[in-house]
Amino acid sequence: MQLxxxxxxxATFRVRVALALKGIEVSxxxxxLEEGEQHDPAFLAxxxxxxxxxxxxxxxxxxxxSSAILEYLEETQxxxxxxxxxxxxxxxxxxxxxLMASDTHPLVVPRVRKYLxxxxxxxDLTAWRGWQVTWLTRGFQAMEARLAGDPATGVxxxxxxxxxxxxxxxxxxxxxxxxxxxVADIPTVDRIMARxxxxxxxxxxxxxxxxxxxxxx
Amino acid sequence: MQLxxxxxxxATFRVRVALALKGIEVSxxxxxLEEGEQHDPAFLAxxxxxxxxxxxxxxxxxxxxSSAILEYLEETQxxxxxxxxxxxxxxxxxxxxxLMASDTHPLVVPRVRKYLxxxxxxxDLTAWRGWQVTWLTRGFQAMEARLAGDPATGVxxxxxxxxxxxxxxxxxxxxxxxxxxxVADIPTVDRIMARxxxxxxxxxxxxxxxxxxxxxx
Numbered sequence: 001m002q003l004x005x006x007x008x009x010x011a012t013f014r015v016r017v018a019l020a021l022k023g024i025e026v027s028x029x030x031x032x033l034e035e036g037e038q039h040d041p042a043f044l045a046x047x048x049x050x051x052x053x054x055x056x057x058x059x060x061x062x063x064x065x066s067s068a069i070l071e072y073l074e075e076t077q078x079x080x081x082x083x084x085x086x087x088x089x090x091x092x093x094x095x096x097x098x099l100m101a102s103d104t105h106p107l108v109v110p111r112v113r114k115y116l117x118x119x120x121x122x123x124d125l126t127a128w129r130g131w132q133v134t135w136l137t138r139g140f141q142a143m144e145a146r147l148a149g150d151p152a153t154g155v156x157x158x159x160x161x162x163x164x165x166x167x168x169x170x171x172x173x174x175x176x177x178x179x180x181x182x183v184a185d186i187p188t189v190d191r192i193m194a195r196x197x198x199x200x201x202x203x204x205x206x207x208x209x210x211x212x213x214x215x216x217x
Numbered sequence: 218m219q220l221x222x223x224x225x226x227x228a229t230f231r232v233r234v235a236l237a238l239k240g241i242e243v244s245x246x247x248x249x250l251e252e253g254e255q256h257d258p259a260f261l262a263x264x265x266x267x268x269x270x271x272x273x274x275x276x277x278x279x280x281x282x283s284s285a286i287l288e289y290l291e292e293t294q295x296x297x298x299x300x301x302x303x304x305x306x307x308x309x310x311x312x313x314x315x316l317m318a319s320d321t322h323p324l325v326v327p328r329v330r331k332y333l334x335x336x337x338x339x340x341d342l343t344a345w346r347g348w349q350v351t352w353l354t355r356g357f358q359a360m361e362a363r364l365a366g367d368p369a370t371g372v373x374x375x376x377x378x379x380x381x382x383x384x385x386x387x388x389x390x391x392x393x394x395x396x397x398x399x400v401a402d403i404p405t406v407d408r409i410m411a412r413x414x415x416x417x418x419x420x421x422x423x424x425x426x427x428x429x430x431x432x433x434x
Binding site: 051 | 238278289311314316324363
């Protein structure tokens with residue numbers, strides 16, 4: 001498999017972690033979103049949406065959108081499972097994952113920054129940072145509200161096994177860390193993140209360990 | 218089942234259509250996002266994230282996040298299927314669904330409008346409309362780029378059977394129609410939308426037919 005990604009892409013982070021947890025070997029290619037490389041004709045032939053990640057499955061084709069890729073990996077390489085077995089539990093995990101990957105992350109991606117700091121939005125860098133802080137804070141606070149006090153929450157977001165919700169939580173936390181945004185009073189999130197941070201699959205996906213990343217945060 | 222929604226909520230639209238396609242009876246309750254009813258303590262007890270939709274499954278609990286709900290319905294009531302059988306096809310459908318539900322829709326929701334037209338963004342209504350038009354246009358154009366010329370595209374987004382990608386496409390088109398935003402030069406999208414519009418499940422989910430909606434567009 002060949003993974004096209006960007007060092008600080010939150011969606012690419014998710015795929016890197018899922019592949020590592022499942023022990024799937026992958027070769028990686030960097031596509032620089034800041035320099036617009038996703039609009040190069042060579043990459044558009046891979047993903048006409050000009051978005052990351054893209055995972056090439058030999059003999060089959062190209063997978064895009066991180067949540068679709070995670071579900072594909074779960075269906076084709078079920079062990080270790082990233083979703084629980086029961087439908088209600090699966091829905092809870094997917095819902096927590098969606099809170100991060102659909103409700104939070106899409107607001108702070110490079111194309112939104114380019115729009116808002118350009119003529120359409122006219123935000124200065126302070127206002128842009130306010131936007132980043134607002135949505136990351138609201139996202140993590142909503143995660144905290146849902147996780148804290150729910151008996152289905154365990155050592156990880158759902159029980160004591162790492163899974164899709166943890167991957168999506170950590171993927172948005174990775175962005176917050178890149179931009180040095182700290183959110184206070186989210187003890188359950190912090191506790192789960194400490195467990196994720198201790199796992200090799202998450203360590204290896206650290207944005208600063210990827211090709212194209214700056215030397216330090 | 219009890220569905221909490223809002224007349225023009227794109228995410229609620231998806232659940233309405235999926236329930237109707239699968240022939241599942243549901244009772245609906247309106248939560249007015251414009252008036253902030255999602256922050257009422259009574260609703261926060263249902264969904265601490267203060268977001269729609271929420272689907273109460275008797276004896277089990279509350280499901281949230283439209284994509285998680287659609288997957289739950291698919292797993293528990295598999296017929297008619299909203300996903301194809303093969304993993305690669307399923308990933309394609311989920312990816313197209315994500316392009317709409319994760320990459321496009323979260324940018325044009327009420328909480329984003331409130332932020333951008335408030336002190337944090339300071340956009341006037343013309344600039345807000347520019348934002349809406351930009352992201353809906355880019356989203357539909359990206360769908361068009363992916364659908365057109367892909368042999369997996371059929372009468373609907375994936376083959377000749379209506380499914381999750383069509384539901385998500387129509388859910389974002391419903392928003393575009395509410396705000397009278399037309400996107401040109403998306404013939405494949407338009408052709409698929411015409412097929413969706415002809416189905417009862419989509420007709421019944423029309424925002425203007427829901428409780429709390431204004432009389433006309």
